Amino acid sequence: MKRAKIIPIFKSGNQHLFNNYRPISLLPAFSKLLEKIISIKLIKYLESQKLIYEHQYGFRPKHSTIHPIIHLLNQIATEHDKPSKNLTLSVFIDLSKAFDTISHEILLKKLENLGIRGIPNLWFRNYLTNRKQYINTYTINSSLETISCGVPQGSILGPLLFLVYVNDISNCTNLNLLSFADDTTISLSSNDISLLYNTMNDALEELSNWFRSNRLFKC
Numbered sequence: 001m002k003r004a005k006i007i008p009i010f011k012s013g014n015q016h017l018f019n020n021y022r023p024i025s026l027l028p029a030f031s032k033l034l035e036k037i038i039s040i041k042l043i044k045y046l047e048s049q050k051l052i053y054e055h056q057y058g059f060r061p062k063h064s065t066i067h068p069i070i071h072l073l074n075q076i077a078t079e080h081d082k083p084s085k086n087l088t089l090s091v092f093i094d095l096s097k098a099f100d101t102i103s104h105e106i107l108l109k110k111l112e113n114l115g116i117r118g119i120p121n122l123w124f125r126n127y128l129t130n131r132k133q134y135i136n137t138y139t140i141n142s143s144l145e146t147i148s149c150g151v152p153q154g155s156i157l158g159p160l161l162f163l164v165y166v167n168d169i170s171n172c173t174n175l176n177l178l179s180f181a182d183d184t185t186i187s188l189s190s191n192d193i194s195l196l197y198n199t200m201n202d203a204l205e206e207l208s209n210w211f212r213s214n215r216l217f218k219c
Contacts, residue, residue, distance in 0.1 A: 001031040004133040004152055025152035035156035051114050053170050058181030059159040068178040079189035089196040090187040096217045098182035099162060100150040103215045104128045107165050172210040173203045
């Protein structure tokens with residue numbers, strides 16, 4: 001149940017560059033069935049206790065990409081309609097290999113902070129650790145290797161665990177922050193251009209520190 005077959009899916013660009021492929025994990029059917037049960041329980045708990053950041057729109061029921069777009073456009077229009085005709089500065093951040101660089105220990109600590117303690121936390125530790133995978137390309141299989149970090153792409157629990165991992169990103173800035181999984185937008189409105197630049201640069205420094213502390217990497 002902890003062994004994954006990795007199929008590299010080509011995204012775009014040069015086909016000879018490894019970074020242009022997305023690794024998708026093919027997992028046993030029974031494993032995914034068990035993950036589905038746990039996922040339903042976990043998302044029900046997180047949503048009922050309002051533990052997920054309100055402007056995280058990825059991998060959540062009744063949320064989609066249209067919501068952060070509408071939210072941002074509404075902010076721009078509202079600020080522009082004010083007597084001061086405020087400008088809005090936004091920075092769009094994308095992470096590289098976000099699912100693959102997650103620290104298991106940090107994730108387990110964040111689950112504990114959200115109330116997933118005791119036996120449930122031990123279950124997630126068992127789920128994350130000692131997983132193995134091999135890569136299949138055409139008819140060739142690589143050797144079996146142990147996974148030291150990350151959550152399986154193609155799994156049921158992977159996206160939800162990623163939301164838990166980035167859930168506290170909003171705590172490191174006072175600016176408007178919108179998220180769709182690993183895509184993050186921060187925005188600030190003012191009629192003072194110098195204030196916009198200086199405040200945004202300070203916020204980006206804080207976000208950079210958060211990314212480094214959580215072992216995530218910006219593109």
